[in-house]
Amino acid sequence: MDEEKATLLILESGGKVLLEDREVTWRLKSIALWLKCGDENIKKFQAYAKGWKDCNNIWSLRNTKDEEVHSFNDLATLGKNHFNNLFKA
Numbered sequence: 001m002d003e004e005k006a007t008l009l010i011l012e013s014g015g016k017v018l019l020e021d022r023e024v025t026w027r028l029k030s031i032a033l034w035l036k037c038g039d040e041n042i043k044k045f046q047a048y049a050k051g052w053k054d055c056n057n058i059w060s061l062r063n064t065k066d067e068e069v070h071s072f073n074d075l076a077t078l079g080k081n082h083f084n085n086l087f088k089a
Contacts, residue, residue, distance in 0.1 A: 060070045061078055069078055 060068050063069050063078055
């Protein structure tokens with residue numbers, strides 16, 4: 001009877017070790033998958049942010065003479081004049 005209990009205890013401890021090993025293996029696999037998906041998400045986010053930045057820029061405006069202005073200095077002058085006129089009143 002004591003031998004059976006000892007054998008049972010040995011088998012149970014062996015089973016616990018196997019379950020712990022399996023748990024560690026699955027945890028490592030899930031971390032690897034998370035890292036891979038995280039990298040893909042970063043790529044998608046960066047592409048989205050770059051696309052939004054490109055869409056969110058002002059490339060040209062029309063001045064009071066209805067001419068299209070493209071250069072940075074002309075756009076800055078146009079913006080400065082607009083806000084000066086806006087806040088004069």
